[in-house]
Amino acid sequence: MTGSALIIAAVFIAIFVAFAVYDVLIAKKRSHKKYKTGTAVTAYLMLLPAVVLAFLFILLPILYSLGYAFTDYYLLQPNSISFIGFDNFKQVFEELAKGGTIYHALINTAIFVVGVVPLQIGLALGLALFVNKPFKGSKIFKVCFFAPVVISLSVTSFLWLQILSPSETGLLNSLLGVFGVAPHDWLRDPVTAMPCIIVLSAWQGCGYQMLIFLSGLSNIQKSLYEAAALDGAGAWHKFTAVTWPGLRSTFVYILITVFIGACRILTQPMLMTGYQNHTVTLSYYMYQQGYTYRWVGYSSAVALLMTIVIGTITLIQRRAFREKN
Amino acid sequence: MENSVYENLPEISDKSAKTRKAVSLAVYIAAGVILSLIFLFPIIFMLATSTKSESAYAASAGRITMFLPDFANLGEAAKNYGNVFTDYGIWRYALNSLTYAAIAIVLNVLINGLAGYVMAKMDFPGKSFLSFMIIFLIVVPVETSIIPLYSIVKIMLGLKEGASVIGVILPAAISIFNIFLFSQFFESIPQEYEEAARIDGANTLVVFFRIILPLSKPIVATVAVFCFIGVWNDYIWPSMILPYNQEGEWPLYPIQAALTTIQSIQGITTGEIMASLIVTSIPIFIIYVLAQKYIVQGFGTAGLKM
Numbered sequence: 001m002t003g004s005a006l007i008i009a010a011v012f013i014a015i016f017v018a019f020a021v022y023d024v025l026i027a028k029k030r031s032h033k034k035y036k037t038g039t040a041v042t043a044y045l046m047l048l049p050a051v052v053l054a055f056l057f058i059l060l061p062i063l064y065s066l067g068y069a070f071t072d073y074y075l076l077q078p079n080s081i082s083f084i085g086f087d088n089f090k091q092v093f094e095e096l097a098k099g100g101t102i103y104h105a106l107i108n109t110a111i112f113v114v115g116v117v118p119l120q121i122g123l124a125l126g127l128a129l130f131v132n133k134p135f136k137g138s139k140i141f142k143v144c145f146f147a148p149v150v151i152s153l154s155v156t157s158f159l160w161l162q163i164l165s166p167s168e169t170g171l172l173n174s175l176l177g178v179f180g181v182a183p184h185d186w187l188r189d190p191v192t193a194m195p196c197i198i199v200l201s202a203w204q205g206c207g208y209q210m211l212i213f214l215s216g217l218s219n220i221q222k223s224l225y226e227a228a229a230l231d232g233a234g235a236w237h238k239f240t241a242v243t244w245p246g247l248r249s250t251f252v253y254i255l256i257t258v259f260i261g262a263c264r265i266l267t268q269p270m271l272m273t274g275y276q277n278h279t280v281t282l283s284y285y286m287y288q289q290g291y292t293y294r295w296v297g298y299s300s301a302v303a304l305l306m307t308i309v310i311g312t313i314t315l316i317q318r319r320a321f322r323e324k325n
Numbered sequence: 326m327e328n329s330v331y332e333n334l335p336e337i338s339d340k341s342a343k344t345r346k347a348v349s350l351a352v353y354i355a356a357g358v359i360l361s362l363i364f365l366f367p368i369i370f371m372l373a374t375s376t377k378s379e380s381a382y383a384a385s386a387g388r389i390t391m392f393l394p395d396f397a398n399l400g401e402a403a404k405n406y407g408n409v410f411t412d413y414g415i416w417r418y419a420l421n422s423l424t425y426a427a428i429a430i431v432l433n434v435l436i437n438g439l440a441g442y443v444m445a446k447m448d449f450p451g452k453s454f455l456s457f458m459i460i461f462l463i464v465v466p467v468e469t470s471i472i473p474l475y476s477i478v479k480i481m482l483g484l485k486e487g488a489s490v491i492g493v494i495l496p497a498a499i500s501i502f503n504i505f506l507f508s509q510f511f512e513s514i515p516q517e518y519e520e521a522a523r524i525d526g527a528n529t530l531v532v533f534f535r536i537i538l539p540l541s542k543p544i545v546a547t548v549a550v551f552c553f554i555g556v557w558n559d560y561i562w563p564s565m566i567l568p569y570n571q572e573g574e575w576p577l578y579p580i581q582a583a584l585t586t587i588q589s590i591q592g593i594t595t596g597e598i599m600a601s602l603i604v605t606s607i608p609i610f611i612i613y614v615l616a617q618k619y620i621v622q623g624f625g626t627a628g629l630k631m
Contacts, residue, residue: 046533
């Protein structure tokens with residue numbers, strides 16, 4: 001493993017040197033520009049810590065996750081890694097066809113994304129429009145809606161674990177008990193578990209997108225609204241004719257970031273239900289295979305497929321919502 | 326007569342407009358209060374429950390008192406929070422988190438700041454390649470490289486036991502996006518400041534620390550705040566790489582990872598769980614209140630990531 005890292009480092013340095021030599025030759029051709037050796041050495045020394053850390057903790061993991069996907073790397077045997085071609089991918093698709101855990105992971109992730117993306121963005125947009133009033137008190141409401149964002153994902157998970165507690169004294173069960181509803185085990189019931197996780201995730205996250213929508217709203221010129229009002233436009237017409245077009249680029253940004261974030265969901269099911277068929281997600285499956293079961297090769301193949309699928313959908317979204325001009 | 330009627334008309338419509346305005350404002354405030362309560366009920370529940378003993382909590386089930394603190398027995402609140410600090414030792418995990426965050430912030434600003442400065446102000450062979458790499462690493466979507474990162478930290482670098490702490494801090498100290506942010510900001514600083522210092526014989530490092538950094542407080546604050554939030558709230562990565570011993574102790578765990586283990590301790594009450602969640606959230610809450618300005622700036626720059 002250290003060997004492969006050294007080879008990658010050597011390749012990286014070679015490419016860098018090639019570019020450096022090219023830069024020097026170009027500079028020589030255009031005689032007005034000249035590099036100073038002293039400045040260059042200082043620059044390299046100042047860049048060194050960043051380059052070393054970025055190589056170790058950013059570039060290398062990316063390259064390894066590509067490479068490992070085609071090996072049988074088992075974490076406890078780092079010295080006997082062999083190349084196995086597309087076997088990992090074959091196994092992924094076999095598991096999928098068999099309806100194994102990865103099948104559930106794919107379905108649950110899809111349910112989560114389809115549920116949380118519209119809910120969270122809709123909430124964020126609604127709250128932003130609500131708060132965006134020339135009334136001083138609306139600032140207090142803004143703080144209230146933003147408050148859940150301050151709480152970390154793990155605290156959110158543990159808090160909702162108590163709210164959704166299966167016992168009679170759990171918050172939701174006891175409130176429903178007032179109306180005579182029998183206590184329910186929300187997170188262990190396959191029907192209610194994912195919807196609960198969707199709701200609490202949207203609750204925790206939407207304040208953040210509300211703020212981004214608000215900054216988008218503040219960029220829309222007031223004169224556009226005045227012009228619309230002169231034309232006799234109602235509230236809905238103002239929204240479709242002025243607000244929505246003005247928020248388009250903000251919306252695309254939010255759609256893509258929320259979508260990518262939703263595809264990565266891991267903490268909530270991990271802390272709230274554990275590794276269960278009805279709540280396992282793709283990230284959780286990948287984590288379990290790579291970390292708990294230590295099949296790094298197979299786990300990397302899953303990660304690579306995820307990157308390809310999510311990257312493709314992101315590109316399609318960007319194309320579909322690109323501004324038409 | 327007719328004239329006076331006409332003169333009165335605007336006044337009348339003014340009054341009705343005023344009442345209409347007042348009514349719509351009242352409706353708006355009522356709607357806002359209801360929405361806020363819907364949004365805050367989990368947090369109110371958490372705060373209220375943290376003041377209750379297990380029996381008081383069970384007694385309040387299904388009543389409005391679930392959302393009210395137990396004012397009659399404020400001693401219980403003190404007991405819950407006291408237990409979280411003494412029996413469950415949460416202060417130690419909080420201290421761990423603070424230490425990791427503090428070191429990560431200093432390294433983050435120094436390492437990425439220096440790199441950003443070089444990219445913004447200095448000319449050297451190979452700069453074109455590094456500029457390309459920065460853009461490439463920001464744009465390229467990487468779903469999850471956490472497992473390869475784990476194998477690099479554990480197997481290749483061999484960071485085990487106490488040395489695992491390095492594996493928590495160093496990855497948090499490098500951020501390509503922060504290098505980009507710093508270089509964008511430094512480019513806007515006029516060259517004259519530097520040249521004046523250079524004439525006085527200052528070398529590059531002196532210029533960076535004495536001239537550039539003091540002029541860059543807003544961007545340093547933004548980077549520091551986001552680094553703190555990132556390290557304090559991180560749960561999965563530290564719980565993956567930090568060791569635990571056979572006695573079930575996690576002396577190096579940061580606070581979020583420790584929450585998992587505190588939850589599972591036998592005999593912990595609901596009130597104590599809630600108190601531990603609140604203690605964990607307070608520093609982030611304080612940061613948001615104190616550093617609002619820089620956080621909003623950070624949101625502004627987030628748009629650049631596209």
